[in-house]
Amino acid sequence: MTRQAISQSGQTVPRATPEVEVHVRGISTQYFECATPATWTDHVHATHELLWGARGVLTVEADGGFFAVPATLGLWIPAGVVHAVKSTQGTGFYCSNIDGQVVPHLAERTVAVTVPAAAQELLRHMSAYDMEDSLRAGSEQVVVGLLDVVDARPMLLPMPTDPRLELIARALLDDPALDRSLEEWSAEVAISVRNLSRLFHKETGMTFAQWRIHARVRVALGLLAAGYPVSSVSRRVGYNNPSAFVQVFRKVMGHTPGWYVSSIKAGNHHSLAGTE
Structure with missing residues (x-):
């Protein structure tokens, strides 16, 4: 991400049978520590974006809604979706960019996802260490496979x-x-x-x-x-x-x-x- 200037029951949304094969070509992850309030004005990425591990107040405007990204969930923003991001002073968060073909429920709209501990550790490890190509490719597939879509209504404000x-x-x-x-x-x-x-x-x-x-x-x-x-x-x-x-x-x-x-x-x- 380049700087420019949930169901009330909490149940995971059932997955439909994938209509396309998941193929991840690459994942890059950065950690942002905002010592002062920060704003990323309307922008768009050619890759999918996953915001996760938020500590503090992180908000996103996308798909006609205002999302408050909590510490316990991630926000998946599909490639091509215009969005803006704001954070307050002292906020920290991870931003992972995913290049690849994903299943429809991740490709169509901005959604809330669980980012389990295993996925978080893999993302951190891949950003910090060199890995053999086949091992990295397998790890990237695993990360995307671990993400589960949940109802975003509790974090979404129209x-x-x-x-x-x-x-x-x-x-x-x-x-x-x-x-x-x-x-x-x-x-x-x-x-x-x-x-x-x-x-x-x-x-x-x-x-x-x-x-x-x-x-x-x-x-x-x-x-x-x-x-x-x-x-x-x-x-x-x-x-x-x-x-x-x-x-x-x-x-x-x-x-x-x-x-x-x-x-x-x-x-x-x-x-x-x-x-x-």
Whole structure:
């Protein structure tokens, strides 16, 4: 990646019988450590891209959605898909570029995938050491074979495309603690409250209030994964009362922030959508 400027049940999505033979021609992996906030503006790759091992707040815009990439899952971005990436200060993550022919469920759209420990170690090893050609080729096939697609809904936030709504959405993602009312936003973007409400639901499938709650939770996922305490996260995403934040988080995600943090520490790859 060149710098420029999940099912509520948590079950793995069943694989269809591959229509093409998987053939990996090469994998390269880099680790990015962001000492300051970083942005990779809209760009595209000729190879597939896998973002994984995120520590901190890593977000991706692709295929009309906003993905908050958690520590427990990876995000697969197919070759040719335009995407933008942002990270906050102190964020670290791996980026693997995969050149090859893959099965349709990895080639068609941006998806969340599990990246098990075995795949992670192979990717790190291949990036650090020389390997005999046949051994490397076999390892690359194994890595792709270990990736399982999971439902990305818990980490996906639909983004509006209307420029007025997009301005509001980006402002709330940049500062989820903003507490402007729908009336205040309608005045800012010069649209009636009624039309703003109608457009938001049409373009995102959510009311404005629902979308803002989901945006706050998506940002909170990264902050929790980065090690911030629940009390601090609740304030940073707009809740002065941590109990209110916990209640909202549990309603959206199906479990509490404490459960999510414990699952990350335990290496649970389905911690985005578990149940207590």
